[in-house]
Amino acid sequence: MPVAKRAAESRDANDSAPPAKKPHPFFTGAAQKALGDFQPSSPSLIHFTHLDAFSSIPAGLTSDAGSAPQNGRSKKIAISFYDLDGTLIKPRLGGQFPKSRDDWTWWHPSVPSYLQKEHEAGRHLVVISNQGDPREKIKSEWRAKLPLIAVKMPKDVPLRILAALSKNDIYRKPNIGMYEVVQQLYRFKGYDIDLENSVFVGDAAGRAGKGAQGKDHGDTDYKFALNVGLRFVTPEEHFLGHPRPHFPEPPIGFKPSKLATLSKLPHIVPSHTPIASTSSTPEIVLFVGPPASGKSSFFRKHFAPNGYQHINQDTLGTRDRCLRAAEAAVAKEGKKVVVDNTNRNRETRAHWIRLASKLDVPIRLFHFLCPIELAKHNNVYRACYAPPDDPPRDLLPMMAFTSYASAFEQPHKDEGFDEIRGVNFHFEGSEAERRRWDMYMLEPRR
Incomplete structure (x- = not known):
């Protein structure tokens, strides 16, 4: 009897094949320890935090942009609000939509260092994102992406991410439910949001598209900023210093004050x-x-x-x-x-x-x-x-x-x-x- 056949016959029928050699964790992402926590929230809202922004307010900061409450008076904190997809990150594999939790990269190489500078200046960083793909696998992969983003954040820079899951409720931009969650949280901590010095950065401005620049998928970011009372800029303006692009200002859309009579x-x-x-x-x-x-x-x-x-x-x-x-x-x-x-x-x-x-x-x-x-x-x-x-x-x-x-x-x-x-x-x-x-x-x- 051939040796190979004898070896196969001598193995117990319940034994499995020899285990395949596992790839190095570097290639699978397993070497990255997941960071951050999912906070309790409404079923149609994801609320994720990486580090505590309130514990990292610089001790020497005395301006109203980020000083701690004194004598029972609320102090103001300037916040840089960001959209996520198309603003902070983009698909790494080049598609219009990400294919998995790992299919992402920073929107531009300068993004991490810019976030670091904002943090050092006493600004808080908050993401306000519309999600809502009803497929459970897509939602699960998106949730799993957030700790991976936290891993890539600059050291000791806190980040808060809120995402609306429903397409038809108070949280979905341009509705302001996500902003109100943040506002209530800050007031509970004894702070007010400094709207005058805060900003919302988003790619959904209503741009028509020109040349290689495709048109925006909507104008919900711009409308959200107007609803809240935030200054609005595009990622190109914010991170790269580009001039303001052309898009309808005010945006196309209905609001009752347009019926002046x-x-x-x-x-x-x-x-x-x-x-x-x-x-x-x-x-x-x-x-x-x-x-x-x-x-x-x-x-x-x-x-x-x-x-x-x-x-x-x-x-x-x-x-x-x-x-x-x-x-x-x-x-x-x-x-x-x-x-x-x-x-x-x-x-x-x-x-x-x-x-x-x-x-x-x-x-x-x-x-x-x-x-x-x-x-x-x-x-x-x-x-x-x-x-x-x-x-x-x-x-x-x-x-x-x-x-x-x-x-x-x-x-x-x-x-x-x-x-x-x-x-x-x-x-x-x-x-x-x-x-x-x-x-x-x-x-x-x-």
Whole structure:
């Protein structure tokens, strides 16, 4: 029997093959000890820290840019806020997107030394990044990349990284949820962020692209900086000293202040009669307007206190159920009702006109004159920033607005209404809430 065969036969059947020789840790990255910690955070937010920025404030620093709290007074710290991909790092293998946790390198060789200088000047370094690929493997690889970045940071230079995982919540830029997390953390530590001397560096400026320079994937970094009140620069300006590139300033996009005449319009047209009836006589009031145009808030403020029953298809499910509920409320209980649906065309409104005729009660219409772009904006605002005393609202798909606009027919009194009144959108809230409402909002997929 050949020697080779005897050796194979003498090995136990459960034995495995001889172990393969492992590559040197230098080639696998195993020689690098992972640094940093993942902090507790919302499920849709990653919060990672490398070293403690507060413990490394230079002892001799006395300016408001980084001095420690004294006599109970908060001191200010200047922060360099950075986007991550395309700003601090880029794919090492040259692709548009990284292929693994190891597929990254510094955006430019000067980045580490620049971060070192900023730290030595007393500035804190904070990354504000949008992520959100739903594939679990991609998210896992991205999380695993953060300790590898920490390993490559200059010695003793702290770094804080926040990343939004959802595409549709308060944290995703240009929304300011990640900034507010940082702001609250600093206030808890006894510091304020020195906005005047802080900066946001990002590659999403809205540049159109020219020659070898491709166009930006968006302008969310620039809008985020404007929303917070931060000076905005691109990586080329910040790290390389290049002149400011051309991009739309202010950015292309909607914010309510662009509707300059909105606040000057009368709230109700005509306004000489009461909005809600104070009598006990039954009636049907029909709302017409796009989603997020203020219909439900208008009902709660003006009609609910006067005993009107709220009829809404989002709650009842179908138009037939709404019709049956309204008929029972008017005919059996003698109530006044408000039909809070979009009621976009004559055909839809005709159902309610026939019901009013059948029950022999008056029917009035309130047309909410909210522009579609403002309604889309309100949709995001109320889903992300609505006051805690307002009912929580889900983010509606853009199709809800485009389908309304395409099917809309202007209401007319000759359809059978006893009265038609217009309602212009007026924001109701505190000045702080108004400033937040007037920010650039994230733009959900259309």
